[in-house]
Amino acid sequence: MAWDIFLTEYRNYLQLERSLAENTVSAYIHDVIKLKQFLDFSNPKNDPLEVKPSDLHNFLEYVNELGMTVHTQARVVSGIKGFFKYLLYEDIIKENPAELLEAPKLGRKLPDVLSTEEIDRIFNSVDLTNANGQRDRTILEVLYSSGLRVSEAVNLKISNTYFDIGFLRIIGKGSKERLVPMGKSASKHLKIYINEVRIHQNPKPEAKDIVFLNRFGGSISRVSIFTMIKKQVNLAGVHKKVSPHTFRHSFATHLIEGGADLRAVQEMLGHESITTTEIYTHLDRDFLSQTLKEFHPRA
Numbered sequence: 001m002a003w004d005i006f007l008t009e010y011r012n013y014l015q016l017e018r019s020l021a022e023n024t025v026s027a028y029i030h031d032v033i034k035l036k037q038f039l040d041f042s043n044p045k046n047d048p049l050e051v052k053p054s055d056l057h058n059f060l061e062y063v064n065e066l067g068m069t070v071h072t073q074a075r076v077v078s079g080i081k082g083f084f085k086y087l088l089y090e091d092i093i094k095e096n097p098a099e100l101l102e103a104p105k106l107g108r109k110l111p112d113v114l115s116t117e118e119i120d121r122i123f124n125s126v127d128l129t130n131a132n133g134q135r136d137r138t139i140l141e142v143l144y145s146s147g148l149r150v151s152e153a154v155n156l157k158i159s160n161t162y163f164d165i166g167f168l169r170i171i172g173k174g175s176k177e178r179l180v181p182m183g184k185s186a187s188k189h190l191k192i193y194i195n196e197v198r199i200h201q202n203p204k205p206e207a208k209d210i211v212f213l214n215r216f217g218g219s220i221s222r223v224s225i226f227t228m229i230k231k232q233v234n235l236a237g238v239h240k241k242v243s244p245h246t247f248r249h250s251f252a253t254h255l256i257e258g259g260a261d262l263r264a265v266q267e268m269l270g271h272e273s274i275t276t277t278e279i280y281t282h283l284d285r286d287f288l289s290q291t292l293k294e295f296h297p298r299a
Contacts, residue, residue: 002049
């Protein structure tokens with residue numbers, strides 16, 4: 001019972017005091033539940049107040065044996081450290097058993113990127129003769145034109161769409177707001193969808209202000225967007241592993257390769273740290289290397 005009580009209080013703390021996004025909160029809670037389930041095997045009466053550092057190290061060995069990626073393992077460590085830090089903060093425990101817990105070292109993986117030709121092929125594979133086709137093309141246009149996360153596209157509101165200035169108001173991670181410009185093509189398709197297609201979809205009361213609707217008039221789901229993209233990628237004959245995030249990666253990479261200022265791209269992506277955005281500069285490494293060879297006096 002103690003686990004349930006502390007998990008509920010920890011969730012409230014993450015939501016109310018830390019103001020974290022619901023997806024982040026759920027991930028942290030799920031990671032602590034994994035720890036509880038692991039400890040239940042050795043002691044069904046296990047108490048979160050009696051967890052030892054050795055218990056946590058054994059759990060991490062178990063997680064590693066499951067074959068989880070280093071990124072997932074790092075997030076699990078972060079969730080567990082946050083939980084026990086909270087218990088210490090609330091003076092529920094006197095010593096933090098997770099204080100010396102270390103996450104596996106993360107390698108910087110270069111994201112998959114689509115070429116402009118591949119993006120055109122995917123866009124052109126959409127059948128615009130039906131309502132869902134116009135919606136799907138618009139989703140693709142917005143993901144690539146504005147670099148949105150899939151959750152941001154799902155929650156995009158009509159009231160946050162400013163056609164007069166060509167911007168979208170986005171509520172991102174941690175409920176942080178940012179203004180993101182739209183390209184001409186995305187703006188054109190968004191207008192067509194909202195004014196000519198969406199008005200016939202009978203939106204439910206709770207989705208009255210939501211841009212992208214499913215066939216029942218509710219907000220489209222993340223899974224539906226993943227499925228739609230997989231379908232269009234296959235139809236376009238693009239042989240890459242493509243997700244909604246691939247369009248966000250491609251948006252950032254194409255901007256930076258075209259000479260865009262790194263801080264401007266950081267602002268549009270909603271990254272807190274410039275180092276997160278800097279991963280996209282690695283994709284143009286050959287160009288930078290060639291520039292050094294041609295123009296640096298000691299190259």
